[in-house]
Amino acid sequence: MTTSTTRDEPRFSVGQVAKRADVAVSALHFYETKGLIKSWRNAGNQRRYKSDVLRRIAVIKAAQKMGISLLEIQETLSKLPDNRTPTKEDWASMSRFWQSKLDEKIAYMTRVRDMVDGCIGCGCLSMKSCPIYNPDDIVAKECNGAVILDQPERAHAAKNCYDKEN
Amino acid sequence: MTTSTTRDEPRFSVGQVAKRADVAVSALHFYETKGLIKSWRNAGNQRRYKSDVLRRIAVIKAAQKMGISLLEIQETLSKLPDNRTPTKEDWASMSRFWQSKLDEKIAYMTRVRDMVDGCIGCGCLSMKSCPIYNPDDIVAKECNGAVILDQPERAHAAKNCYDKEN
DNA sequence: GCTTTACCTAAGGTTAAGTTGAGGTTTTAG
DNA sequence: CTAAAACCTCAACTTAACCTTAGGTAAAGC
Numbered sequence: 001m002t003t004s005t006t007r008d009e010p011r012f013s014v015g016q017v018a019k020r021a022d023v024a025v026s027a028l029h030f031y032e033t034k035g036l037i038k039s040w041r042n043a044g045n046q047r048r049y050k051s052d053v054l055r056r057i058a059v060i061k062a063a064q065k066m067g068i069s070l071l072e073i074q075e076t077l078s079k080l081p082d083n084r085t086p087t088k089e090d091w092a093s094m095s096r097f098w099q100s101k102l103d104e105k106i107a108y109m110t111r112v113r114d115m116v117d118g119c120i121g122c123g124c125l126s127m128k129s130c131p132i133y134n135p136d137d138i139v140a141k142e143c144n145g146a147v148i149l150d151q152p153e154r155a156h157a158a159k160n161c162y163d164k165e166n
Numbered sequence: 167m168t169t170s171t172t173r174d175e176p177r178f179s180v181g182q183v184a185k186r187a188d189v190a191v192s193a194l195h196f197y198e199t200k201g202l203i204k205s206w207r208n209a210g211n212q213r214r215y216k217s218d219v220l221r222r223i224a225v226i227k228a229a230q231k232m233g234i235s236l237l238e239i240q241e242t243l244s245k246l247p248d249n250r251t252p253t254k255e256d257w258a259s260m261s262r263f264w265q266s267k268l269d270e271k272i273a274y275m276t277r278v279r280d281m282v283d284g285c286i287g288c289g290c291l292s293m294k295s296c297p298i299y300n301p302d303d304i305v306a307k308e309c310n311g312a313v314i315l316d317q318p319e320r321a322h323a324a325k326n327c328y329d330k331e332n
Numbered sequence: 333g334c335t336t337t338a339c340c341t342a343a344g345g346t347t348a349a350g351t352t353g354a355g356g357t358t359t360t361a362g
Numbered sequence: 363c364t365a366a367a368a369c370c371t372c373a374a375c376t377t378a379a380c381c382t383t384a385g386g387t388a389a390a391g392c
Contacts, residue, residue: 013359015368025369026351034349044358046369065278067233070349102279106272112231113268181338191339192381200379210388212339236379339388344381351376358369 008085010040010048017049021057036060036074052085059094066102174251176206176214183215187223202226202240218251225260232268 018025028047031037037056039047056077063073076094080086184191194213197203203222205213222243229239242260246252 013368024351027349029371030350042358044369046358062278064349066275099279102275106275106279109232109268109272109275112228113265113272179338190381193379195341196380208388210339212388230379333392335391337388337390340386342384344383346379346381348378349376352374354371354373356370358367360367361365362363 008050010050012049012051012053014039014047014049017053017057021054021061023057023061031057031060031070034070034074036070036077050085055086055091059091063098066098067105068098068101174216176216178215178217178219180205180213180215183219183223187220187227189223189227197223197226197236200236200240202236202243216251221252221257225257229264232264233271234264234267 012020014025014028018028021028028037032039032047037049037053039049039053042048059077060070060073063076064070076097080090080094178186180191180194184194194203198205198213203215203219205215205219208214225243226236226239229242230236242263246256246260
């Protein structure tokens with residue numbers, strides 16, 4: 001196991017990384033200002049990257065696909081070891097972390113989906129209490145009845161509901 | 167069935183709607199400029215809304231929760247009848263439309279989740295071909311082997327892979 | 333009738349996630 | 363050795379989805 005030090009030396013230019021990772025050079029600059037990736041400089045002040053930057057970008061893009069903000073991504077990436085190149089297990093634990101985030105999101109969207117039909121059809125007017133706005137307390141309430149606002153015959157009930165506040 | 171015309175008259179002020187729908191007045195102005203909602207004016211040039219604006223806002227918010235952009239929402243809402251107040255069936259068909267959108271999104275995120283572990287762990291460097299970037303052609307490719315870039319012993323293979331392009 | 337609250341328009345600000353451009357330097361290719 | 367391609371920094375622009383502020387009018391409460 002000859003871990004030669006040269007292996008880990010920053011040797012990729014910004015253009016190479018950009019091409020390889022399929023992102024714009026400007027995006028790499030931007031990620032750097034946000035602390036998402038890191039670069040070294042050569043004698044002429046040009047950026048040089050270590051190869052693991054590619055995986056960081058992979059992670060960034062995957063997380064973005066999950067709807068995670070760069071800020072959150074940065075926070076997660078910052079947990080990676082600073083002093084050494086991340087190992088497979090480092091990445092794997094990050095993967096597990098995001099899988100659970102994604103699971104949450106999927107669960108959330110599923111709840112929304114299940115409510116959409118009921119609520120759009122329902123016609124309850126009180127948006128503050130409508131579960132569609134706060135699917136998190138899904139257990140707490142239900143759409144209270146089929147007050148159909150849009151059918152003139154029943155608008156009266158709706159109006160009552162409206163007048164209740166204010 | 168006495169469909170009295172007064173029922174449908176615009177009678178709600180922007181403040182009332184804002185309070186009821188739990189959105190800012192400025193948001194209502196904004197939605198109006200975007201063609202998402204519609205208002206009439208009273209003698210003093212103040213906005214007056216028909217009651218169905220509440221349901222439109224409900225729909226807008228629900229759709230936003232699904233990650234649908236206002237532009238897309240506007241396009242969908244524009245399919246509602248302009249000349250008459252939308253019926254329950256109008257809303258229901260819109261609901262069905264968005265349920266299928268939501269289903270797509272859930273399916274998409276599920277695919278991403280299922281790939282995250284494999285790909286982050288996999289280490290394939292070619293991001294252009296990595297399925298994590300284009301989960302849509304999920305059938306087409308797989309991560310090709312366990313090229314672990316971050317473990318020095320195997321970095322050589324990774325470098326080869328890198329050098330392939332450019 | 334007066335005052336407070338609500339409303340009006342128009343312009344400018346905000347945040348995220350970058351992109352574009354200007355003006356200048358470094359690397360690379362021939 | 364020179365010219366083109368790549369790179370540098372910094373500032374300003376972009377889009378979405380609003381919010382805030384300013385200066386002025388309308389409506390509501392007492």
